[in-house]
Amino acid sequence: MSDQATRNGRQRPSIYDVAKVAGVSHMTVSRVLNGHPNIRESTRERVLHAIDEMNYTPSSIARALATRRAMRIGVVVDSPVQYGPNSTLRALESAAREAGYAISAYSVSDEEGQQIDAGVVELVTQGVDALCVIAPRESSLDLLRQQSGGLPTLVIKSEPHPEMHTAGVDQRDGAIMAVSHLIELGHRSIAHLAGPLDWFDARARAQGWREALAAAGLPEASLVVGDWTSDCGYDFGTSFDFAETTAVFASNDQMALGLVHGLADRGLRVPEDVSVVGFDDLPDARHFLPPLTTVKQDFAALGALALRSIIAAIEGESTEEHELIEPSLVVRASSAAPRR
Missing domain, CATH: 3.40.50.2300 (Response regulator)
Structure with a gap:
């Protein structure tokens, strides 16, 4: 196949095509692509010029052949x-x-x-x-x-x-942010609806809840272990004694969603009676009723x-x-x- 046909896009150029145009081996092209330091500057420029001329994009197959990796x-x-x-x-x-x-x-x-x-x-x-x-x-x-x-x-x-x-x-730091926000609003009894504690993330979020309360001089309120599901949050919302508790930090948004539903079914309003903060920032979290305060993970x-x-x-x-x-x-x- 001619170089012109390659450049016209009828077939994707390969690392070997670039090597031919640049007058080097395909291993040299691979070294240039991977930023290898032991390449003459004139050779590097010639390879880069060929890459630009042919509109070459290195494929995983070519890179695997050059590096002997599966990519x-x-x-x-x-x-x-x-x-x-x-x-x-x-x-x-x-x-x-x-x-x-x-x-x-x-x-x-x-x-x-x-x-x-x-x-x-x-x-x-x-x-x-x-x-x-x-x-x-x-x-x-x-x-x-x-x-x-x-x-x-x-x-x-x-x-x-x-x-x-x-x-x-940083799950622990995210939990500290959530609980500190509630403390700054004036809450003094903040329960935690935790995820399953064999999960590292759930344990880190529970630890952040404890540390934020301790830093504010507040006693630990109730910690209830959930299973990440909305049904679990709903059961917690309909059965937990909120006589003293004014806020809940839920370990994920799905449990927070169920919690808000459960509170509504028993006649408690969010946030007028109980504030709720979640974790994850689900795409739908801003459409919960009310829209959910939560910790966003990037x-x-x-x-x-x-x-x-x-x-x-x-x-x-x-x-x-x-x-x-x-x-x-x-x-x-x-x-x-x-x-x-």
């Missing part, structure tokens, strides 16, 4: 139906596409906790370059350590781990951070063993000063 990251997603794990996976996939990597995902539901080891084995046998685990529980990490086969591995969690690289959104930033850490580990570069994204508080109409 694929294996991701184990624990409880993928939940908003946080699902959003993290989608953000990681988007960041990976931008970097020329593909994602192979293996999902483990709440009822299949023991299958995480099978998932890791399946991904490893596919020849992935690295592993990532999203939203792990304690049991997830125990099984992961046994099966990772020495591959670079990143765990999405907000607390550091002595044996693995970790990255996450999943796009988390996906980009996780991918940078994984690629650095693949390439043998030193990197921080634990990195965090800061959340932010979104104040809406579900929180207000107490009226009793």
Whole structure:
């Protein structure tokens, strides 16, 4: 095929086409693409000129051939139906596409906790370059350590781990933001509807609730362990004794949604009688009645951070063993000063 035909777009130019036009080997083109320092400046300019002339975009296949890598990251997603794990996976996939990597995902539901080891084995046998685990529980990490086969591995969690690289959104700090907001409004009895405490995120959010109360000199109010669902929030809203409690920090927006519903069914108003703050900032949170005050997680930033850490580990570069994204508080109409 002629160079002119390639440039006219009838076939996507390959790394070999670029090498031919530049008069170098395809390995030299690969080194230029990957920013290798040991390339003569004149050679680099010739390759870059050929890339620009041919409108070449490096494909994952070409990059894999040049680097002898699969250009694929294996991701184990624990409880993928939940908003946080699902959003993290989608953000990681988007960041990976931008970097020329593909994602192979293996999902483990709440009822299949023991299958995480099978998932890791399946991904490893596919020849992935690295592993990532999203939203792990304690049991997830125990099984992961046994099966990772020495591959670079990143765990999405907000607390550091002595044996693995970790990255996450600062769950504890987000909870402190939520509870401090309620304290600043004047609330003195703030209950916490927690997520399942075998989840690292749920434990970190509960810890942030405790620390914010302690910093304000307030006693711990009630902590009730939920299961992340709206039904659980509804049951809490219809059955909990709110005689002293004027505010609730719910560990996710879905439980907050059910809580608001339950309170309405028993004749309590939000925020006039009880203020409610959630966590996640679901896309629909601003359309709750009333619109929900909540903690926003920047999943796009988390996906980009996780991918940078994984690629650095693949390439043998030193990197921080634990990195965090800061959340932010979104104040809406579900929180207000107490009226009793």
